Amino acid sequence: MREAGRNALGEPLQLCSLSPKTGYLRDGHCRTRPHDLGSHVVCAQLTDEFLVFSRRRGNDLITPVTAYDFPGLQDGDRWCLYAFRWLEAHKAGLAPPVFLQSTHQRVLELVQLDVLLPYALDLPRHG
Numbered sequence: 793m794r795e796a797g798r799n800a801l802g803e804p805l806q807l808c809s810l811s812p813k814t815g816y817l818r819d820g821h822c823r824t825r826p827h828d829l830g831s832h833v834v835c836a837q838l839t840d841e842f843l844v845f846s847r848r849r850g851n852d853l854i855t856p857v858t859a860y861d862f863p864g865l866q867d868g869d870r871w872c873l874y875a876f877r878w879l880e881a882h883k884a885g886l887a888p889p890v891f892l893q894s895t896h897q898r899v900l901e902l903v904q905l906d907v908l909l910p911y912a913l914d915l916p917r918h919g
Contacts, residue, residue: 796823797821797896798897799893799897800892800895800896800897800908801892802897806893806894807894808821809870812863814870815872816872821896822872822894824896831874831876831898832874833875834873834878834899834903835872835873835892836878836887837888838853838868838869838870838871839886840867841888842887843866843867845880845886853865853871870891870894873888875899875901879903879907889911891912892914893914894914895908
């Protein structure tokens, strides 16, 4: 099996979610391809606040779309988000927490690691 890539910490990329099945390639990993203009690289644990924010920004992740086998998402689901949308939510004070071990290193082209670190659910807390 081919490696899924490297994460934001420079380590092998870990699985984000298979239930619901996420990722640009719908393989559970937040990896990307050149034609993925949104760069679905941030593995986030969704919150109701973020889902409402995203819908208001034109990306409804709540409503199921059976034609695309999309179940609709809810608070607590893990999902690969557009890096730019996550950054927008951060600036609005509504960014969901992230799993850095499952977030692709490409996120660092847009978001600095020190911005992501306070949101990380999969790293030990200090202090």
